[in-house]
Amino acid sequence: MGSDIGHLDELEDQSIFIVREAYSQFRKVAMLWSIGKDSTTLLWLIRKAFFGKIPFPVVHIDTTYKFKEIYEFRDKYAEKWGLDLIIARNEEAIKKGICPEKGKFQCCTELKTDALKKAIEKYGFRALYLAIRRDEHGIRAKERIFSPRDEDFEWDYKNQPPELWDQYKTKAKEEEHLRIHPLLGWREIDIWEYIKREDIPMVSLYFAKEGKRYRSIGCECCCSPVDSDADTIDKIVEELKTSKTSERSGRAQDKESAYVMQKLRALGYM
Amino acid sequence: METLKFVIVGHVDHGKSTLIGRLLYDTNFLPADKIEEIKRVSQQLGRETEFAYLLDHLEEERLQGITIDTTQVFFKTEKRQYVIIDAPGHVEFVRNMVTGASQADAAVLIIDVQEGVREQSRRHAYIVSLLGLKQVIVVLNKMDLVNFSRERFNEVKEEMVKFLDSINMEAIFYIPISAMKGDNIVNNSDKMDWYKGPHFLESLNIFKNRGSDKDKPLIFPVQDVYKIDSKRIIVGRIEAGVIERGCPIKILPGSQITRVHSIERFLEKNDRAYAGQSVGITAEDAPFITRGDVICFPDREPVLTDKFHANIFWMAKQDFIKGERITIRCATQETTCVIETIKKRINSSTLEVIQGDGNVLRNLEAGEVIVKTKKPIVLKSFNDVCELGRFVLVQDENISAGGIVTDF
Numbered sequence: 039m040g041s042d043i044g045h046l047d048e049l050e051d052q053s054i055f056i057v058r059e060a061y062s063q064f065r066k067v068a069m070l071w072s073i074g075k076d077s078t079t080l081l082w083l084i085r086k087a088f089f090g091k092i093p094f095p096v097v098h099i100d101t102t103y104k105f106k107e108i109y110e111f112r113d114k115y116a117e118k119w120g121l122d123l124i125i126a127r128n129e130e131a132i133k134k135g136i137c138p139e140k141g142k143f144q145c146c147t148e149l150k151t152d153a154l155k156k157a158i159e160k161y162g163f164r165a166l167y168l169a170i171r172r173d174e175h176g177i178r179a180k181e182r183i184f185s186p187r188d189e190d191f192e193w194d195y196k197n198q199p200p201e202l203w204d205q206y207k208t209k210a211k212e213e214e215h216l217r218i219h220p221l222l223g224w225r226e227i228d229i230w231e232y233i234k235r236e237d238i239p240m241v242s243l244y245f246a247k248e249g250k251r252y253r254s255i256g257c258e259c260c261c262s263p264v265d266s267d268a269d270t271i272d273k274i275v276e277e278l279k280t281s282k283t284s285e286r287s288g289r290a291q292d293k294e295s296a297y298v299m300q301k302l303r304a305l306g307y308m
Numbered sequence: 309m310e311t312l313k314f315v316i317v318g319h320v321d322h323g324k325s326t327l328i329g330r331l332l333y334d335t336n337f338l339p340a341d342k343i344e345e346i347k348r349v350s351q352q353l354g355r356e357t358e359f360a361y362l363l364d365h366l367e368e369e370r371l372q373g374i375t376i377d378t379t380q381v382f383f384k385t386e387k388r389q390y391v392i393i394d395a396p397g398h399v400e401f402v403r404n405m406v407t408g409a410s411q412a413d414a415a416v417l418i419i420d421v422q423e424g425v426r427e428q429s430r431r432h433a434y435i436v437s438l439l440g441l442k443q444v445i446v447v448l449n450k451m452d453l454v455n456f457s458r459e460r461f462n463e464v465k466e467e468m469v470k471f472l473d474s475i476n477m478e479a480i481f482y483i484p485i486s487a488m489k490g491d492n493i494v495n496n497s498d499k500m501d502w503y504k505g506p507h508f509l510e511s512l513n514i515f516k517n518r519g520s521d522k523d524k525p526l527i528f529p530v531q532d533v534y535k536i537d538s539k540r541i542i543v544g545r546i547e548a549g550v551i552e553r554g555c556p557i558k559i560l561p562g563s564q565i566t567r568v569h570s571i572e573r574f575l576e577k578n579d580r581a582y583a584g585q586s587v588g589i590t591a592e593d594a595p596f597i598t599r600g601d602v603i604c605f606p607d608r609e610p611v612l613t614d615k616f617h618a619n620i621f622w623m624a625k626q627d628f629i630k631g632e633r634i635t636i637r638c639a640t641q642e643t644t645c646v647i648e649t650i651k652k653r654i655n656s657s658t659l660e661v662i663q664g665d666g667n668v669l670r671n672l673e674a675g676e677v678i679v680k681t682k683k684p685i686v687l688k689s690f691n692d693v694c695e696l697g698r699f700v701l702v703q704d705e706n707i708s709a710g711g712i713v714t715d716f
Contacts, residue, residue: 045311045389047585054586055531055545062532062599062640086574087543089536089588172380176363179379182407196376200403200623202410202710205637205700223391225382281339 046232050083053220055204056183057087060165060218061094063208067218068095068124069167070154073108074255075240076169078115079229080221082238084167085119095122097157097166101149102132103257111241126157138259143298151306155191158215165209165216173225174254174285177299182206185217191306226285227278234271245269254285310517313380313391315409317432318418320397323449325375327418327487328392329359331509334494337383338362359487363394376401378408387513397428402435402672403623406710409436414443414515417468421448421460421484425467431657431672433468437475438621438674440690440698440712443515444472446479447508452486456499474659481511521583524548525608526557527693529639529686530601534588541572541588542597547639547695548688551589551603552580558606559597560686565606567592600641602686602696610696613716614684615648619676620711621656622669624703630667634708638699641685645701649678669709677711687716 061067069084069092071077084092098112116123128136131148138145158166165184172179182198184206191214199207209216221229233240243252250263251274268274299307316324329346332338342362350358363379375396383390393412395405409415415436419429436444446468454460465482472479483492484503491497492507505511526549534541551557551568558565571578572588581587591597604610622628628647636645653666654674662673669675690697690712701709 045309048311051545051584051586058531058543058586087586088534089541089572089574091536093534173382176379179363179381180377198377198404198407199706200407202406202700202707203698204695205707207707208702208705223380 046228046235049224049228050086050232052223053080053083054087056218056220057084057167059204059206060167060184060216060220061087064165064216066094066163067165067167068097068161068163070169071096071098071112071123072169072256073098073104073112073241074169075229075233075244076171076221076224078240079224079232079238080167080169081119081121082236083220092121095124095161097124097126097154099150099153099157100125100127101145101153101257102127103138103149103259105241105243105255105258107241107243108255111239115239124157124161126153128153128156138257142260143302146302146307147305151191151302155306163215165218167218167220169221170219171221171224171226171229175299177303178222181217181219181222183219183222185219187214187217187306189214193304193306195300195304227275230271230275230278234275240271244274246273309384309388311389311391312414312512312515312517313393313412314414314416314512314515315393315395315412315436316416316418317395317405317409317436318397319420319423319426319428319432320399322397322418322420322423322426322429323487324397324418325360325363325394326358327416327447327449327485327493327508328381328394329362330487330490330493331392332362332381332383333359334490335383335385335509377404380408380411385509385512388517390512395432397432399428399431399672402428402431405432406435406439406621406623409439409441410710412441413518414445415441417444417446417479418449419446419464419468420450421464422450422453424464425471427657429468430471430659433472433477434475434656434659434674435621437477438619438712439710440694442477444477444479445481445483445511445514447483447485449485449487451484451491451500452489456484456491456497458500458502461503480514481505483508483511521548521693522550524583524693525610526551526603526605527610527688527696528557528589528603529641529695530597530599530603531640532599533597539572539590540594541590542603543586543588544603544640545586546581546583548583548693549605550580550582551587556606557591557603558609559595560602560604560609561612561684562596562601564593564595564597566595602639602641604686610686610688610693611716612684612686614681615678616687616716617676617678617714618699618711619674619714620669620701620709621674622671622709624706624708625671626703626708627671628669628701628703628708635702636679636681636685636699637702638685638687639695643681643683643685645679645681647675647677648680650675651678652676676714679711687713689713 395408531544650666688696
């Protein structure tokens with residue numbers, strides 16, 4: 039089966055539609071850029087939606103434990119694409135010495151979720167674009183396109199607002215902010231086929247070196263590479279077509295117990 | 309390769325999530341580590357391997373053995389790609405079911421053949437019809453629990469045929485299956501040789517994708533206007549037709565007529581854009597234009613009206629009182645409206661008419677109503693351009709009802 043241009047066009051048009059819906063409603067928005075393949079793809083789509091001039095900031099939540107390739111890539115393309123880049127860190131927690139060795143749940147919560155909370159408070163964002171996809175994780179599959187978080191940042195997954203057709207909720211007073219998920223309907227393979235079609239630059243960690251590559255990236259200490267010889271985008275697409283393991287099998291957060299991801303997300307984790 | 313989305317609906321515990329899990333398992337569509345995870349979690353909870361855990365990911369869902377919220381999974385055959393939408397069957401979570409079903413092109417209604425047609429079986433079928441879905445397959449599940457009895461199958465089938473007939477629907481197939489045991493899912497079961505129709509996987513081939521709206525007159529609802537460099541770019545998604553550089557356009561609800569100066573897509577040069585595309589355009593004159601305007605051809609205008617008939621489904625806990633002001637959104641148009649008349653107030657499960665000329669709609673009730681909007685809105689018939697033939701009612705920032713325009 040060859041690449042499917044019609045299908046990718048449909049996904050692209052729908053994502054751009056969602057991005058513009060949220061911007062028309064909130065104006066005071068930002069995008070979370072983890073520098074991974076999904077959020078870099080989302081960034082690409084957002085550049086398209088606004089004809090190359092993104093009218094809001096792009097936020098990188100920096101735990102300080104990211105791969106050096108991620109920092110290099112971020113700085114290079116932030117400049118090249120003229121991004122209004124905000125680097126958000128939980129400096130207090132970093133000073134306190136919070137690190138993965140002292141407990142991963144706490145580390146994710148303080149260095150990611152709390153860093154994000156502080157950034158939202160500081161800049162007053164009403165909505166945030168995130169590049170999560172339904173097919174990465176069963177918990178993410180339960181998400182809405184426009185997903186509210188309350189004042190404690192919690193995701194009330196037992197009582198989500200309805201979405202009908204292409205109509206989404208608006209923001210209520212008691213809600214802290216809304217998460218906007220324009221890529222929810224994309225699959226991992228769609229992302230790679232789109233990266234190939236659009237020639238979107240990607241962090242080198244995704245491409246195999248000495249028989250290993252990263253399929254999902256985050257903090258260096260909590261990601262393991264998978265066995266792979268896929269050193270080009272074409273080979274990655276081929277690999278995904280036959281793969282029998284799931285995308286996040288190299289991510290530590292997903293493994294500790296069956297519901298860690300649900301608990302992290304309920305507290306406001308991305 | 310085309311993609312078709314279908315939703316699986318039905319009463320709680322009739323086996324929606326199990327059917328999906330079984331289908332993915334039997335078609336070898338599950339990563340090995342996912343199967344391991346499900347076996348492990350099932351064991352932890354002291355159960356037989358439970359395919360439903362593939363989709364029921366929330367801790368509460370697994371402990372209680374029910375689906376709380378809708379989810380989507382991907383699946384592929386030789387012919388095309390599918391998105392399967394799982395919808396919760398519990399009455400508490402009908403809103404989540406509506407959310408899932410509104411994204412579908414077709415529906416599969418599952419009925420536990422032992423229990424027979426139940427409250428949510430009927431309600432879900434009715435909601436599917438209210439959402440404008442016309443393609444339905446009915447599967448009668450748990451045939452193993454009735455010894456694969458043809459008589460029981462026919463009994464339940466007859467009941468459903470009658471119900472669907474009363475809401476002007478007709479299922480394409482009725483298929484006897486056992487999702488738990490794998491009968492008639494991806495092979496013809498040898499336990500039911502009296503059944504001559506397709507197995508479930510094969511039956512999906514019958515669903516048709518939505519046709520293209522390219523050959524219809526232009527409908528381009530305005531999403532926003534961006535000022536970029538010196539340009540004013542009007543952005544939106546084309547819902548029908550084709551827009552071309554130089555073509556005359558009219559901007560409703562006003563009467564301005566201008567021409568398309570350029571078609572804008574980032575780093576692309578285009579002279580035209582088609583239904584389904586998210587694009588930007590610039591106009592020759594600088595017309596006054598805002599979100600909610602609808603661009604069309606001057607001689608092919610849609611209806612502009614402040615009054616229309618519709619079928620709506622109320623799904624908020626709070627009652628809706630006739631005459632109350634409420635926000636209405638149709639495509640990118642937004643205004644306030646009142647429900648002038650509730651011609652019929654309908655129990656969405658029994659179809660009983662609760663009240664003729666009603667004055668209230670309660671949670672999970674359907675209504676045949678007349679809507680009066682404050683500002684006129686642009687409409688098309690749902691069967692022509694669905695985006696302009698359906699709407700939502702918004703109360704306290706949440707969607708409280710969905711509706712389909714039946715007449716204007």
